Amino acid sequence: MSRLDQINGPADIRRIPVAEWGALASEIRRFLISHCAESGGHLASNLGVVELTMAMYLSFCPPEDKIIWDVGHQSYTHKILSGRKKDFAGLRQFGGIAGFPKRNENPCDAFNTGHSSTSISAGLGMATARDLRGEHHAVISVIGDGALTGGMAYEALNNAGRMKSNFIIVLNDNRMSISENVGGMSAYLNSIRTSAGYNRLKENVAEALSAIPGLGKRMVESLRTTKNGIKQLFVPGMLFENLGVTYLGPVDGHDIKKMMRVFEEARRLNRAVLVHVITEKGKGYRPAERHPDLFHGVGPFELATGVPKKNKHYPDYTDVFSKTLIQLAAEDSRIVAVTAAMPEGTGLAAFGRRYPQRYFDVGIAEQHAVTSAAGLAAGGMKPVVAVYSSFLQRGFDQVLHDVCIQNLPVVFAIDRAGLVGADGETHQGVFDLSYLGCIPNMTILAPKNCWELEEELRFAFSYGGPIAIRYPRGQAYRGLGEHREPIRFGKAELLFREEKTALLALGSMVSTAEHVREKLKALGQPCTLVNMRFAKPIDRELLAELAETHQNFVTLEENVLRGGFGLEVAEWASSQEKELSVTHIALPDAYVEHGDVSVLRQHLGIDSDSIVRVLRDKYHW
Ligand SMILES: Cc1ncc(C[n+]2csc(CCOP(=O)(O)OP(=O)(O)O)c2C)c(N)n1
Numbered sequence: 045m046s047r048l049d050q051i052n053g054p055a056d057i058r059r060i061p062v063a064e065w066g067a068l069a070s071e072i073r074r075f076l077i078s079h080c081a082e083s084g085g086h087l088a089s090n091l092g093v094v095e096l097t098m099a100m101y102l103s104f105c106p107p108e109d110k111i112i113w114d115v116g117h118q119s120y121t122h123k124i125l126s127g128r129k130k131d132f133a134g135l136r137q138f139g140g141i142a143g144f145p146k147r148n149e150n151p152c153d154a155f156n157t158g159h160s161s162t163s164i165s166a167g168l169g170m171a172t173a174r175d176l177r178g179e180h181h182a183v184i185s186v187i188g189d190g191a192l193t194g195g196m197a198y199e200a201l202n203n204a205g206r207m208k209s210n211f212i213i214v215l216n217d218n219r220m221s222i223s224e225n226v227g228g229m230s231a232y233l234n235s236i237r238t239s240a241g242y243n244r245l246k247e248n249v250a251e252a253l254s255a256i257p258g259l260g261k262r263m264v265e266s267l268r269t270t271k272n273g274i275k276q277l278f279v280p281g282m283l284f285e286n287l288g289v290t291y292l293g294p295v296d297g298h299d300i301k302k303m304m305r306v307f308e309e310a311r312r313l314n315r316a317v318l319v320h321v322i323t324e325k326g327k328g329y330r331p332a333e334r335h336p337d338l339f340h341g342v343g344p345f346e347l348a349t350g351v352p353k354k355n356k357h358y359p360d361y362t363d364v365f366s367k368t369l370i371q372l373a374a375e376d377s378r379i380v381a382v383t384a385a386m387p388e389g390t391g392l393a394a395f396g397r398r399y400p401q402r403y404f405d406v407g408i409a410e411q412h413a414v415t416s417a418a419g420l421a422a423g424g425m426k427p428v429v430a431v432y433s434s435f436l437q438r439g440f441d442q443v444l445h446d447v448c449i450q451n452l453p454v455v456f457a458i459d460r461a462g463l464v465g466a467d468g469e470t471h472q473g474v475f476d477l478s479y480l481g482c483i484p485n486m487t488i489l490a491p492k493n494c495w496e497l498e499e500e501l502r503f504a505f506s507y508g509g510p511i512a513i514r515y516p517r518g519q520a521y522r523g524l525g526e527h528r529e530p531i532r533f534g535k536a537e538l539l540f541r542e543e544k545t546a547l548l549a550l551g552s553m554v555s556t557a558e559h560v561r562e563k564l565k566a567l568g569q570p571c572t573l574v575n576m577r578f579a580k581p582i583d584r585e586l587l588a589e590l591a592e593t594h595q596n597f598v599t600l601e602e603n604v605l606r607g608g609f610g611l612e613v614a615e616w617a618s619s620q621e622k623e624l625s626v627t628h629i630a631l632p633d634a635y636v637e638h639g640d641v642s643v644l645r646q647h648l649g650i651d652s653d654s655i656v657r658v659l660r661d662k663y664h665w
Pocket residue numbers: 089092115117118158159160187188189190191192216218220221222325340384385386408410435438
C-alpha cells in the first residue's frame with residue numbers, strides 16, 4: 045500500500061513515520077502531476093505547497109483548527125490530506141468536487157475562497173468568533189505573495205495588530221502571482237529573502253540564547269516582542285512588526301520539520317503572527333518549475349514534456365482583444381492599458397511588451413486598477429481596464445464613484461463574461477450586466493463574433509465616456525461574418541427578418557439564437573433574429589418597429605435575469621399598447637457550480653435544444 049493510500053482523513057498523516065514524509069510528498073506530487081496532465085487544474089501553485097500543507101496538517105488538527113486558503117487554487121494537497129483523494133476523478137467537473145475550498149464539501153474546508161486576498165479578513169473574523177465563544181482552536185490564514193498585493197489584505201493586516209489572542213498568517217512567498225509578482229510589497233519580501241543568510245545568523249544567535257537553561261527562551265521571546273531597537277536585530281519583517289503583527293521567518297517551505305518548529309512557536313503567541321514561508325512554484329515538475337506562469341492553470345498536457353494536448357486552432361476573444369488593442373494603440377498614443385495581475389489571461393501581456401510605458405500591471409488590485417484608470421482618463425489618456433467579469437465585481441464602487449459620476453472615458457474590456465466552466469461559482473461571469481447596467485452613464489456592448497469585437501473596441505475608444513465590452517472565455521465565434529452593420533451608439537443589428545417571433549440575443553447568445561432559429565425554421569416557425577449589440581442602452585426604436593409585425597419577443601443573455609437587458613425589454617413591452625409576449629432566456633437567481641461549459645448550458649437551459657423546447661411548450665408549436 046502506498047503512503048498516499050493510507051491517507052483517508054485529516055489525522056492519517058500523523059501515522060506516517062517521519063522518515064517517510066519525503067516519500068509521501070513525492071507521491072502527492074506524482075498524483076497531482078498525473079491528475080492535472082489528464083484533466084487540467086492549478087498545477088504549479090499546488091506543487092509549491094505540498095510540504096507546507098503537510099507541515100500544517102502535522103502541526104494543527106483540522107477540522108477543529110481552521111485553515112483558510114487564500115484564493116484556494118492551491119488547496120489540492122489539503123483536499124488529499126483531508127481524505128478526498130478518491131474524489132479527484134471528478135475534480136472541477138459537474139457534480140464533482142470543486143477546485144477551491146467549499147464548506148459544504150468537507151468540514152476541513154473552513155471558508156470558501158476563489159477571489160484573492162480575503163483570507164486574513166476571514167481568519168481575523170473566525171479567530172474573534174472563537175474568542176467570543178470561549179473556544180481554543182487555531183485559526184490559520186494561508187496567503188500567497190500575489191494575494192498580498194490585494195487591498196483587502198492590507199485592510200486586514202491593519203486590523204490584525206489588535207489581536208490579543210493567537211491568529212496565524214502563513215505568507216506563502218514564491219515570488220509569483222500568476223505572472224511575476226509586482227510592486228513595492230513584492231520588492232520588500234524580496235529584500236527579506238535576499239537577507240536570509242543574515243537572518244540565519246540571527247536565528248543561530250536566537251537558538252544559542254534559547255539553549256540557556258531557565259532564562260533563554262524568555263530572553264528570546266522578550267527580545268522578539270520588545271519595542272526597542274534590539275528587536276531590529278532579531279526580526280527581519282519590520283513592516284509587519286510595526287503593524288503589530290509578529291513576524292517569523294523566512295523559513296524554507298519545503299522543509300517540513302523547520303516549518304513545524306516555527307508553527308509551534310507561532311502557536312504560543314497571544315497575538316497575530318505572520319510566518320513567512322519561501323516556496324518554489326511548480327516544484328517537482330521540471331516544466332512547471334521553468335514556466336510557473338504557464339503551469340499556473342493548465343488544460344490537459346503530455347506528462348513527459350508538459351506540452352498542451354489541445355492545440356489552439358482558432359483565436360479566442362482574448363487574442364482578438366489583444367491584437368486589436370495593439371493596432372488601435374499604434375493609431376492613438378493616448379491609449380494605455382491596466383491589468384490587475386492578469387496580463388496573460390486578459391491578453392494584455394503582448395501590449396505590455398509592445399508598449400511598456402503605456403502598460404500597468406497593478407497587482408491583484410481591481411479597485412485600484414479602476415480608480416487609477418479614472419485618474420489616467422482625467423489626465424487626458426484613454427485607458428482600457430482589461431479584467432475578468434467576476435473580478436471586476438471588486439471594483440463596483442470605483443466604477444460608479446470614480447469613473448461614471450465623472451463620466452470619464454474609461455474602456456472596460458470584460459473578459460470571461462458568461463459561464464467560465466471549471467472554476468465554478470466564484471468565477472462565473474454572470475453578473476456584470478446587472479452590476480454595470482444599473483450605473484448611470486455606463487454603456488455596455490457585447491460582440492456576436494470576432495470581427496464585431498474589433499469594431500466595438502474601435503468604437504469604444506472613440507466614444508468619450510465610460511463603456512464596457514463583455515465577451516466570453518474561449519474560442520471567438522467566426523460565424524455571421526457577412527453581417528457587419530457599422531456600430532452606432534445604442535443601435536442593434538437586424539440579422540434576419542421574419543414575422544411574429546423575434547429572438548433578441550446579446551453577445552455569446554447570438555450564435556445560440558442562430559441555432560435556435562434554424563431549428564424553429566425546420567419546425568415551420570421562422571423567426572426574426574436581432575443582434576442586440578448594446579445591453580445598455582437597448583435599441584427601443586428597433587423594438588418599436590418590430591412590434592408592428594411581431595407578437596413574441598424572446599430575450600437571450602448569458603447573465604442572471606435580474607439586471608440583465610431582458611427585463612428591460614419586458615418593461616418596454618409592458619408599456620406598449622399592443623399586447624406582447626416576452627420570454628426570457630437567462631441564468632437563474634442562483635450560483636452556478638463548476639463543470640464543463642456545455643454541460644452547464646444544458647443544465648441551465650440556455651443551450652439551443654432547451655430553448656427550442658421552452659418556446660415550443662410556451663407557444664404550442
Ligand atoms: C480578485 C481576484 N483577482 C484575480 C484573481 C486571479 N488569480 C488567481 S491566483 C492569482 C495569483 C495568486 O498569486 P499568489 O497568491 O502568490 O499564489 P500562487 O499562485 O503564487 O501560489 C491571481 C491573480 C483572483 N483569483 N481574484
